[in-house]
Amino acid sequence: MTQKRDYYEILNVNRDADADEIKKAYRKLAIQFHPDKNPGDKVAEDKFKEATEAYEVLRDAEKRSRYDRFGHAGLEGMGIDFGDLGINLDDVFGDVFGDLFRRSPKRGRSLQYNLDVTLEDVIHGKEVTIQVPRIESCPTCEGSGAKEGTRPTPCPQCHGRGQISQSQGFFTMSRTCPRCRGAGTIIAEPCQPCSGRGVVRNTRDIKLNIDKGVDTGFKYQLRGEGEVGVNGAPPGDLIVVIHVEPHERFQRDRNDLITSAKISFVQATLGGNIEVDSIDGKEELHIPPGTQWGAHLRIPNKGVPHYRRSYSGDLVVRVEIETPKHLSTEQRRALEEFAKLRGESHQSEHGGFWDKLLGRHDDEDPE
Ligand SMILES: [Zn+2]
Numbered sequence: 201m202t203q204k205r206d207y208y209e210i211l212n213v214n215r216d217a218d219a220d221e222i223k224k225a226y227r228k229l230a231i232q233f234h235p236d237k238n239p240g241d242k243v244a245e246d247k248f249k250e251a252t253e254a255y256e257v258l259r260d261a262e263k264r265s266r267y268d269r270f271g272h273a274g275l276e277g278m279g280i281d282f283g284d285l286g287i288n289l290d291d292v293f294g295d296v297f298g299d300l301f302r303r304s305p306k307r308g309r310s311l312q313y314n315l316d317v318t319l320e321d322v323i324h325g326k327e328v329t330i331q332v333p334r335i336e337s338c339p340t341c342e343g344s345g346a347k348e349g350t351r352p353t354p355c356p357q358c359h360g361r362g363q364i365s366q367s368q369g370f371f372t373m374s375r376t377c378p379r380c381r382g383a384g385t386i387i388a389e390p391c392q393p394c395s396g397r398g399v400v401r402n403t404r405d406i407k408l409n410i411d412k413g414v415d416t417g418f419k420y421q422l423r424g425e426g427e428v429g430v431n432g433a434p435p436g437d438l439i440v441v442i443h444v445e446p447h448e449r450f451q452r453d454r455n456d457l458i459t460s461a462k463i464s465f466v467q468a469t470l471g472g473n474i475e476v477d478s479i480d481g482k483e484e485l486h487i488p489p490g491t492q493w494g495a496h497l498r499i500p501n502k503g504v505p506h507y508r509r510s511y512s513g514d515l516v517v518r519v520e521i522e523t524p525k526h527l528s529t530e531q532r533r534a535l536e537e538f539a540k541l542r543g544e545s546h547q548s549e550h551g552g553f554w555d556k557l558l559g560r561h562d563d564e565d566p567e
């Protein structure tokens with residue numbers, strides 16, 4: 201027998217590599233050299249076995265520490281049975297071998313559904329029904345894939361195990377049975393609606409309560425509402441991602457609603473009460489005397505409810521002050537009087553207007 205290679209060298213990791221690095225390194229090699237990917241390739245098969253053996257030792261804290269201290273000799277008598285690898289390949293490979301291991305139990309895919317809702321929906325809460333296209337267990341054969349009244353029979357090649365063993369010296373490898381593709385059963389007469397696949401594509405109505413206060417990016421995880429699992433594995437989840445559409449009159453800032461209101465410069469100066477639109481109707485807003493353009497005035501508790509709380513944010517009103525464009529002679533006089541009382545030097549445009557009418561222009565300055 202040839203000299204055994206160093207396990208760390210085989211996996212190409214440092215001697216202080218942690219469990220995660222070791223798993224990653226093995227995964228990489230296993231994917232590269234897996235026999236199902238390299239049929240008939242003896243070199244690849246040997247490399248796969250070598251990597252698997254190294255992984256089997258280095259993933260186990262006790263075996264690893266013995267190997268670190270005594271090398272390969274340290275593992276003798278530890279009862280390591282390399283034929284029974286004890287490695288859960290699904291755990292190592294994840295989805296990479298989805299195709300190769302497609303008939304072994306595999307959790308159904310989780311689905312993501314992007315749901316547009318209105319601002320009103322997340323303020324009042326709403327029950328919605330969404331149509332989700334997904335792969336489900338076939339209702340006719342209840343997922344067995346066999347024609348009504350018949351049942352799948354054990355696979356004659358693997359005797360229902362779904363795996364076949366191949367011996368190579370002291371090393372026994374298990375691989376997926378090619379006849380039944382790991383299912384352990386074969387179907388003599390396939391179910392018609394699902395063509396023996398056991399699954400059908402279906403669009404299902406799913407009810408969902410939109411909670412008050414949720415915002416864009418909020419996710420609902422509906423357990424088991426994703427796609428059906430393979431060979432008895434649990435189904436995936438349905439993830440509903442909320443997107444709140446922009447509103448034409450209100451902007452949302454966390455739980456506050458922002459809007460704007462125009463007031464006259466007299467209201468801004470003297471103060472008073474005005475009516476503003478809220479999401480549900482009208483609200484009275486008090487304008488304090490001396491309010492400036494752009495001031496933010498708050499109406500408490502008239503914004504967006506806090507998620508799973510009994511209180512809400514505020515309605516925030518940004519004040520815009522309208523400057524009157526057309527004044528009557530009387531109004532003008534009153535304002536000029538007002539300016540005088542405030543001691544403002546007031547240059548009326550009135551004279552300028554007459555000057556222009558009489559043909560005197562600034563560019564004809566007598567100077
Ligand atoms: Zn069916």
Ligand SMILES: [Zn+2]
Nearest residue numbers: 355358377380
């Ligand atoms: Zn089989």
